Amino acid sequence: MARRAGSDGAKTAEAIRAAGLRLIFEHGYEGMSLRDLAEMVGVQPGSLYNHIATKQALLFELLSGHMRTLTAALDEALAGVEGPLARLDAFVDFHLRYHLTRKMEVFVNNSELRSLEPRNRAVITGLRRDYERRLADILAEGAADGVFTVPDVKVATYAILAQLTGVVGWYAPDGRLSEDEVVALHYQLVLRGIRESAQTIRP
Known part of the structure; x- marks a missing residue:
């Protein structure tokens, strides 16, 4: 029992x-x-x-709760951080550390969007876009300031999120790289992808 x-x-x-x-x-x-x-x-x-109420209601609650908690925590991590470089650093650091400690939530959120009924799926899609908009705004600000080279903000946003979230699938806490090393490495990879010069220093 x-x-x-x-x-x-x-x-x-x-x-x-x-x-x-x-x-x-x-x-x-x-x-x-x-x-x-x-x-x-x-x-x-x-x-x-x-x-x-139903099995579907439980799935919707799990996915919506994850997204609302994720976005609220991101806003807290970005609060008071000024400038696109520092804000990108804060975003990468937050996104990786949050996701690496919530493997089940991340997997279910990504794999079971298809299982939601249309109305529920539309809500979760909206919440995901709201989260994505935070990164898009950082990239757009950096491009406007001449700090980043971003030909297409929307595509860059999706590419960076896919790269960062993909770490969850292979990272092992007892593996060769520490969490801090993974975060630092990915910040450099992201930054090099949106700057013309590879000579970058993490703020």
Whole structure:
């Protein structure tokens, strides 16, 4: 018998989200059953509906919660940072460290967008674009100031995000490179891609 989450509603709801995230990560949205979810949390299947309306609602809550938390944390990381070089450095540092410590959330957010119903998908797509806009604004500011060479801000934004987020798939905490080394290396790679000169120094 799975360990029961207790009678506290908030704790049970959090246990459901955590278990749902793990099950979707391990088995995919289609492969996750509410019966398995209830068993993992330690409640009766019918009791799940005291906390989630449907399986689809749970997926939407997981993805929207991830994106809203991510964007709010980014805004906090960028607060008070002035100038496109320093803001790009802060963005790369934040994005990598945040994602490297949340492998399940990142994987589910990227792989299960397809599993959302159209209305829910539109909301998550909007939240993703809102996050992407932060980086696009940094690149546009740097290009306007002559600090960056960015022929197409939108394409550069997508390329940089794909490069940074892709690290989650191969980085190992006990591997050859430390987290700090990975962050510093990727900052240099990003910066060299949007500047004409390769002679760059991390601010």
